[in-house]
Amino acid sequence: MATVAKAVPQPVVPRMAPREDLNPFRISQIQFDIAAEYLKLEPGLRQVLRTPKRVLEVSIPTKMDNGQLKVFTGFRVQHNIARGPAKGGIRYHPGVTLDEVKALASWMTWKTATVNIPYGGGKGGVICDPKRMSKGELERMTRRYTSEILPIIGPERDIPAPDVYTDAQTMAWIMDTYSMTVGYSSLGVVTGKPVSLGGSQGRNEATARGCLFATEEACKVKRIPLRGASVAIQGFGNAGSIAARLFAEKRAKIVAISDSRGGVYNPRGIDPLRAIRYKERSGTVVGMPGASRISNDDLLTLKCDILIPAALENVITLHNADQIKAKIVAEAANGTTTPHADEVLYRRGVFVLPDILANAGGVTVSYFEWAQDLQGYFWEENEVNTRLEKVMKRAFYDVYETMRKYHTHSRAAAYILAVGRVAEATLVRGLFP
Numbered sequence: 001m002a003t004v005a006k007a008v009p010q011p012v013v014p015r016m017a018p019r020e021d022l023n024p025f026r027i028s029q030i031q032f033d034i035a036a037e038y039l040k041l042e043p044g045l046r047q048v049l050r051t052p053k054r055v056l057e058v059s060i061p062t063k064m065d066n067g068q069l070k071v072f073t074g075f076r077v078q079h080n081i082a083r084g085p086a087k088g089g090i091r092y093h094p095g096v097t098l099d100e101v102k103a104l105a106s107w108m109t110w111k112t113a114t115v116n117i118p119y120g121g122g123k124g125g126v127i128c129d130p131k132r133m134s135k136g137e138l139e140r141m142t143r144r145y146t147s148e149i150l151p152i153i154g155p156e157r158d159i160p161a162p163d164v165y166t167d168a169q170t171m172a173w174i175m176d177t178y179s180m181t182v183g184y185s186s187l188g189v190v191t192g193k194p195v196s197l198g199g200s201q202g203r204n205e206a207t208a209r210g211c212l213f214a215t216e217e218a219c220k221v222k223r224i225p226l227r228g229a230s231v232a233i234q235g236f237g238n239a240g241s242i243a244a245r246l247f248a249e250k251r252a253k254i255v256a257i258s259d260s261r262g263g264v265y266n267p268r269g270i271d272p273l274r275a276i277r278y279k280e281r282s283g284t285v286v287g288m289p290g291a292s293r294i295s296n297d298d299l300l301t302l303k304c305d306i307l308i309p310a311a312l313e314n315v316i317t318l319h320n321a322d323q324i325k326a327k328i329v330a331e332a333a334n335g336t337t338t339p340h341a342d343e344v345l346y347r348r349g350v351f352v353l354p355d356i357l358a359n360a361g362g363v364t365v366s367y368f369e370w371a372q373d374l375q376g377y378f379w380e381e382n383e384v385n386t387r388l389e390k391v392m393k394r395a396f397y398d399v400y401e402t403m404r405k406y407h408t409h410s411r412a413a414a415y416i417l418a419v420g421r422v423a424e425a426t427l428v429r430g431l432f433p
Contacts, residue, residue: 168199
């Protein structure tokens with residue numbers, strides 16, 4: 001007589017598919033679900049928190065320099081506003097997708113909750129190749145995009161900021177378009193603006209500086225002296241290049257840097273200021289004198305104390321997680337590590353500073369900028385940096401204590417902390433109507 005196998009109990013943490021799913025929105029939902037299981041959230045509340053509140057897709061007709069009309073596609077997603085207005089950047093990139101924007105909006109919800117500032121999560125994007133567009137074309141596209149999303153943005157509704165291939169000038173165009181439409185100057189409609197238009201001192205360095213503050217605390221926990229520590233940085237854009245300079249000022253040794261064309265490596269150290277000047281002249285760090293060429297993939301698996309992924313999503317996956325040799329991974333970019341890779345790194349003793357903590361310095365100083373705009377009273381840079389350090393260190397130890405309480409890895413701990421805060425706000429507010 002055939003025997004019947006006993007049913008195997010299901011694990012507390014949701015099962016993940018054997019084949020790794022690199023869709024950013026599904027990854028963000030897996031990360032949420034893990035935290036929801038630990039917190040034992042009710043099914044209805046889970047559905048509310050994992051679903052974007054508002055998704056807007058717009059067409060952006062733009063007159064190009066050659067006189068032709070081109071229609072771009074843009075998005076603005078508001079994931080959750082239980083704790084305050086939506087907050088999140090706008091990126092211009094040919095690879096922008098709606099799922100990517102939805103993921104980034106949800107990560108902003110959890111990021112603002114991790115550092116405990118009164119915002120929700122939003123994000124925007126336009127499918128375009130800004131490297132092939134003139135300044136005039138970018139301005140016309142930005143202004144039309146602003147007019148299309150204008151009904152759902154505003155200082156009390158949704159506050160955009162710079163992201164990939166957008167900057168202070170982009171924010172100035174958005175602020176001006178919005179202000180001309182409503183009939184008065186609205187400084188608080190965006191952050192990351194030029195200082196002359198109500199921008200904050202210290203905002204340009206905020207993401208990298210916040211990453212430094214969090215990494216300093218991680219070094220204390222791991223008993224790694226930051227002075228003399230070897231640092232590899234994938235992505236030498238705004239966050240990556242500033243991080244290189246700030247870590248070097250702390251006497252850490254920058255051994256490798258890279259951009260979209262490749263990277264360079266020198267075990268004796270790379271001077272970040274020389275690298276920045278070289279990239280300004282040549283458009284890439286590749287070919288920089290005094291360093292050997294290295295690929296982006298090889299940079300990730302270098303033996304070093306601190307690895308800083310500062311580029312795009314999904315760079316640490318099942319494919320390379322078991323080859324990561326860094327002791328600390330500080331995610332200056334969003335979505336750099338997949339859920340499967342998180343488990344591998346945790347088992348191998350790699351301390352990951354998750355994106356919703358490590359790069360939260362940018363949104364924290366954006367919050368400072370917004371507060372200054374609403375008050376009409378502006379702070380000195382040292383005050384901005386002092387307040388940022390306090391927020392980042394408090395958030396690090398909030399996450400670290402949650403790790404110890406739940407006996408889990410740092411990303412799960414950060415999500416448990418953040419999801420718990422948003423869930424509490426949602427329950428206290430109740431359901432309308």
